[in-house]
Amino acid sequence: MEKTETFKSFYEDKFGERLDILSNDNADFLMIPHDGCIDGKPILYRRRNFYKISFLDGRFIVHYGDKSIETKGAGLVFFDPKTPYTIESLEDSTMGGHLIFKEYYLDSYFRNHINKLPIFSRDLKPIFSLEQEEIEEIITLFDKIKREHNSDYEFKNDLIRNYISELFHFAVKKKPLINTHTPTDAKTRLAKVFIELLDRQFPIEDPGDPFVFRSPRKLAETLGVHVNSLNRAVRGYTGKTTSDYISDRLMEEAIILLKHTDWNIADISYGLGFEDPSHFNHFFKDRTQQIPSNLRI
Numbered sequence: 001m002e003k004t005e006t007f008k009s010f011y012e013d014k015f016g017e018r019l020d021i022l023s024n025d026n027a028d029f030l031m032i033p034h035d036g037c038i039d040g041k042p043i044l045y046r047r048r049n050f051y052k053i054s055f056l057d058g059r060f061i062v063h064y065g066d067k068s069i070e071t072k073g074a075g076l077v078f079f080d081p082k083t084p085y086t087i088e089s090l091e092d093s094t095m096g097g098h099l100i101f102k103e104y105y106l107d108s109y110f111r112n113h114i115n116k117l118p119i120f121s122r123d124l125k126p127i128f129s130l131e132q133e134e135i136e137e138i139i140t141l142f143d144k145i146k147r148e149h150n151s152d153y154e155f156k157n158d159l160i161r162n163y164i165s166e167l168f169h170f171a172v173k174k175k176p177l178i179n180t181h182t183p184t185d186a187k188t189r190l191a192k193v194f195i196e197l198l199d200r201q202f203p204i205e206d207p208g209d210p211f212v213f214r215s216p217r218k219l220a221e222t223l224g225v226h227v228n229s230l231n232r233a234v235r236g237y238t239g240k241t242t243s244d245y246i247s248d249r250l251m252e253e254a255i256i257l258l259k260h261t262d263w264n265i266a267d268i269s270y271g272l273g274f275e276d277p278s279h280f281n282h283f284f285k286d287r288t289q290q291i292p293s294n295l296r297i
Helices: 007-015 132-149 156-174 186-199 216-223 227-238 242-260 265-271 277-288 292-296
Strands: 029-033 051-064 067-079 085-089 096-101 127-129
Touching: 029 132, 051 132, 067 132, 067 156, 096 132, 096 156, 132 156, 186 216, 186 227, 186 242, 216 227, 216 242, 227 242, 242 265, 242 277, 242 292, 265 277, 265 292, 277 292
Parallel strands: none
Antiparallel strands: 029 096, 051 067, 051 085, 051 096, 067 127
């Protein structure tokens, strides 16, 4: 069964007894070189309870949510706790590094929660290829972070947070953002609240705690609006009906659970709120023209 990897369990898995920080329950930031993550152990595709920024160089497959994206050359990748992921190396490479931190390590630096940053939008896969001058800029930032991380300077975490913030802004400027300049009218606000309420139900980590808000009508009642008003708002904001948006989100989670957990089909069915596996099989086949078990062959 899929488990969420904690910050502490990441330490223990990668470094065992070698890090004194393991004894510190308040540890909330770690920087490791790329070869520190490549240890020959099976690659686990799972959700984490921490954020991660990876600077990579070479050939990799980034498994992110229900997508697998191959990268070549240098790249910068941002991961959040909501989306399961792993990085599969296709060739030996020692260049690069990984920044790992808990959400509250940076939250005080942003007006809103860190997961509200545009690079963590579900509509954007936060993987950025780098040109030569950009590679030099990222190497410089990582070197500065490494220097402070290894220093005894009393306020080193303030500097590290500033450098991480620069990485965020680098990514935000590099790729056009979705809906950044869209006026926030009443319908847009309603659609955003609907999406947030829907997303709040994920990840599903226990089939005994099933997906609740599958019905557009129930979602509308929860939001205190008529279902027709919700549908108009969602269609205007996403181009999809409320039912289609919910179905697409269910499909995304179904693919993740089928590919990357050992839950049986019945557990996945109940976890996603279906009355029985036959309804889930019909739902899945109607949208993919194959049965769920085909994803496990």
